[in-house]
Amino acid sequence: MDSNDRSIAGFTMAGHGLVHWFETSIPIFLVVWLAEFDVGVALLGLVVALGYAPFGLGALPAGILADRYGPKRLVLACLAGMSGAFVVLAVSDSIVTLAFALVLWGVAASIYHPAGLALISTGVEDRGTVFAWHGIAGNVGIALGPFVAATLLIFLEWQLVAAILAVPGLFAFAYGITAEFDPTAAVEDDVDAGPSEALSLSELVTNSRTLFAGAFGLIFVIVTFEGLYYRGMLTYLPEILHGLPAMDALVLPDGLEGIEPADYIYVGLLVVGMAGQYVGGKLTNRLEPAHGLAGLFVVLAALAVAFVPVTEMGLGAIVVLCGVFGFFLFAIQPFYQDAVAVYTPADTRGLSYGYTYLGEFGLGAASIAIGGYVLGGFSTATFFLVIASFAVVGTVLSAVLAVGLDRFVGAGKRVETGTDD
Structure with missing residues (x-):
């Protein structure tokens, strides 16, 4: 750097x-x-x-x-x-x-x-x-x-x-x-990626229509399904871990009775996610974002399904699965962030990421309601299968992006630093 x-x-x-x-x-x-x-x-x-x-x-x-x-x-x-x-x-x-x-x-x-x-x-x-x-x-x-x-x-x-x-x-x-840097150093000189003039409603509609007519429209849906998976799992996994027989069977030494092992497993999952973020970020320099997304969604779907039998196993198996899950859950994030940077013009990058996180944190939060309904009326296994289905949809959509969106949407052209390749 x-x-x-x-x-x-x-x-x-x-x-x-x-x-x-x-x-x-x-x-x-x-x-x-x-x-x-x-x-x-x-x-x-x-x-x-x-x-x-x-x-x-x-x-x-x-x-x-x-x-x-x-x-x-x-x-x-x-x-x-x-x-x-x-x-x-x-x-x-x-x-x-x-x-x-x-x-x-x-x-x-x-x-x-x-x-x-x-x-x-x-x-x-x-x-x-x-x-x-x-x-x-x-x-x-x-x-x-x-x-x-x-x-x-x-x-x-x-x-x-x-x-x-x-x-x-x-x-x-x-x-x-006090920090000093050039916010447009990575884009072409003729690309206006700096502060723009006031954006009128008609310009907002036009820019949004242009974004969603191309590859970004598909990326937005992919990110939304990643958000549904992410928010649903992280919201309810602590509660699910607390209720596992393996946690109840764990006898803690005197003086540690108030500590909940499930909480430490959950924090450990988040810590392992740091490694996932780093590896995922470095891999974006070597893999096309669509290929990385497709592969990681397959892994996330498999891990959600794996929770069904593993939650009935011992503490060791649960800890290992949570660690692996934490790694891959966060490894996927640099890929969709990079996909937005690759497939959108530089001068609408703020708008692009605005829509991205509307899908990730806004629409993705719907899985809180969905997960609560499923856990309230069905089994924990059903919950994990529903969560896995979000990753399956993400896999299919990422595969569509990987094989070439130009075949399906005329305006879907790869954008690199504001220009078409």
Whole structure:
């Protein structure tokens, strides 16, 4: 990587890690808030849902703003907004103020992925390597957020913990202001990948129509099915692990009775995902994104099905499967991120990633409702088979992309740095 790549990598890695640092720390506060505000689980769940909803739904407008104002400004706004939201959270004295703080966080957090990935795709020459390190940073945040929050809550009041969690975001914002890099270094000189003029409604419709008429239309559906798989598995796997006989049969030494082995297996899964992110990112330099997506979806479908017999086995088999699952679950992410960069024009990259994360976090969240319905009325085996079906669909769609979308959609041409190959 050259100095520009390293500067962008550091800036976006800080942003990506902190988005997930805040995201995964919020559920840790739930038990405390139930007692603090004397509300029911249903009401508090609705309040937390109000915070998470903009995280996915705000990705599209965030992508539009990234194309208009430039990705660096948007990432800085994200860091400031998330940190400010946790400061508001720290002084919340009512459920209404709590809801306001969480909604503010969700709006700010929705900015990151379209803006940060647009910056990498237009500013970085060694894109695969930066995607790898960027993904690792996200997994570090995913693992550290709940760990740090839970540990601090043992010793400190939750308001002080919320304030402490905001501090890294403030430092990252200060660092970002001083960071210098060329956000268009990886695109052709005649491609306007910088901040654009105000995007009218007609231009938005035209640009969106152009994107979805080509290869990106298929990529959007592929990402949505990856999101359905990802969100469904990560939402319900902890609960499923807690209920396994292998966990109940595990006898812990004296003094460790309060530790839940299932939680540590789940955190371990997320840690192994760092390796998956790195390997997946590096492989994007060697494999066409469609080929990588197709192969990884096959593996993910097989792993979901494998959970059916393995959950009836011993602890060792469960730990191994969770480790393998964590690796491949996160290895696929650099491939769809790279697919967007490969098949979309540079000057609509923010809009492209906005739609991408609308599919990943917005539409993908539908699997929370689907998974809850299946687990409530059917067996755990049925749940894993439904999740596997999402990966099967992703495999088929990725294969279509791999064999050449030009045969099916006239406008579907490979785009590299804003030009047709």
